[in-house]
Amino acid sequence: MDEGMSGFGLKPSRGGSGGAKxxxxxxxxxxxxxxxxxxxxxxxxxxxxxxxxxxSQLSFYGKIESKNVFYWFQNHKARERQKRRRVYVENDQNxxxxxxxxxxxxxxxxxxxxxxxxxxxxxLAFSEQASEKARGYTNDECxxxxxxxxxxxxxxxxxxxxxxxxxxxxxxxxxxx
Amino acid sequence: MDEGMSGFGLKPSRGGSGGAKxxxxxxxxxxxxxxxxxxxxxxxxxxxxxxxxxxSQLSFYGKIESKNVFYWFQNHKARERQKRRRVYVENDQNxxxxxxxxxxxxxxxxxxxxxxxxxxxxxLAFSEQASEKARGYTNDECxxxxxxxxxxxxxxxxxxxxxxxxxxxxxxxxxxx
DNA sequence: GCAAATTAATGATTTATTCAAG
DNA sequence: CTTGAATAAATCATTAATTTGC
Numbered sequence: 001m002d003e004g005m006s007g008f009g010l011k012p013s014r015g016g017s018g019g020a021k022x023x024x025x026x027x028x029x030x031x032x033x034x035x036x037x038x039x040x041x042x043x044x045x046x047x048x049x050x051x052x053x054x055x056s057q058l059s060f061y062g063k064i065e066s067k068n069v070f071y072w073f074q075n076h077k078a079r080e081r082q083k084r085r086r087v088y089v090e091n092d093q094n095x096x097x098x099x100x101x102x103x104x105x106x107x108x109x110x111x112x113x114x115x116x117x118x119x120x121x122x123x124l125a126f127s128e129q130a131s132e133k134a135r136g137y138t139n140d141e142c143x144x145x146x147x148x149x150x151x152x153x154x155x156x157x158x159x160x161x162x163x164x165x166x167x168x169x170x171x172x173x174x175x176x177x
Numbered sequence: 178m179d180e181g182m183s184g185f186g187l188k189p190s191r192g193g194s195g196g197a198k199x200x201x202x203x204x205x206x207x208x209x210x211x212x213x214x215x216x217x218x219x220x221x222x223x224x225x226x227x228x229x230x231x232x233s234q235l236s237f238y239g240k241i242e243s244k245n246v247f248y249w250f251q252n253h254k255a256r257e258r259q260k261r262r263r264v265y266v267e268n269d270q271n272x273x274x275x276x277x278x279x280x281x282x283x284x285x286x287x288x289x290x291x292x293x294x295x296x297x298x299x300x301l302a303f304s305e306q307a308s309e310k311a312r313g314y315t316n317d318e319c320x321x322x323x324x325x326x327x328x329x330x331x332x333x334x335x336x337x338x339x340x341x342x343x344x345x346x347x348x349x350x351x352x353x354x
Numbered sequence: 355g356c357a358a359a360t361t362a363a364t365g366a367t368t369t370a371t372t373c374a375a376g
Numbered sequence: 377c378t379t380g381a382a383t384a385a386a387t388c389a390t391t392a393a394t395t396t397g398c
Contacts, residue, residue: 040371084373084382200390201365222383248366255384256364 025068030061035072044077046070202245207238212249221254223247 027035038046038054046054046069055066204212215223215231223231223246232243 080372081374203365203391245365249364251384252364252366255386258384 025064027064027068027072028062031058031064034058034061035069035076039073039076044073046073202241204241204245204249205239208235208241211235211238212246212253216250216253216257221250223250 034057035054043050051066051069055064055069058064058069211234212231220227228243228246228250232241232246235241235246
């Protein structure tokens, strides 16, 4: 995919005959680069004058119109926002409010993770392969916990891997949580 | 790749004496399988609760901590994205060439767009960031101007871009406008 | 066959962005 | 305008693969 930009003499050309196909603006990488940099620099809603100047400058790299610049900022701004929102939504799927509390060192009890089906079923059909290794993992001195991972995720003491005795059969998509 | 699954009775154990060697999490094949399946199922940024549950379940197969799950998704997501982008970039490596081409074409008005420094300098250095699109920008001859964009932006006739005769060297942040 | 040496993967940290409260 | 929340990008670091000389 991605249109090789090279060939495809007739990409969409949905119109067919006409040729030229001036469907819509197709930004050059440089153009996108510059626009992105401007965006990162803080520009969000350029004024008419700014748009014109930007457009003029970018025309150096290829065909472009002022409106393209205008729309680009509109879309980019909206999509960035949307992207962020999507995360929330995804996590909220089944309630699971964005706890985002970042692992407050929960679990400590040898909890039995009830059902929790992460996968349809065929998930287990694999426990052959790795079984050879099945590391013993008996080591235990790894006190570790000094977890200094500062960037979020303050999962203090972390998981008390007590190896639950129950082969998971999760199904994440449907019933998880 | 893919674990020779053959021998390797005693893989690392390099620590020699003490053993244990709790350097970093070393996922089991089953663990990787499940994580990968979850990812394929669409999970990208598991919530705190999800992470904990997943971690608990995976502890069945061996030592694991919540943060490992967290990091796994972060890394996997990032690297998948990166892998995808790498393709674009490879295809678009022409960037500069394209620029040059346009340089020739664009000067229709005889103008020579001299400098044009939208950014300090390193602006052109990296180009891949916004390559989500990275369209090719193919042919152009679109007359367009029939601009029917309804949402404000009444920039009239568009394209006054008669190439300003002065390298903008915008710095947006500081001196732009 | 087996390790030391080298390279490829990938786990764990750090740094930059972005949006949106305050 | 400043700051907090939440990543994603970039980078660092360690482990597993693979190569290579014996």
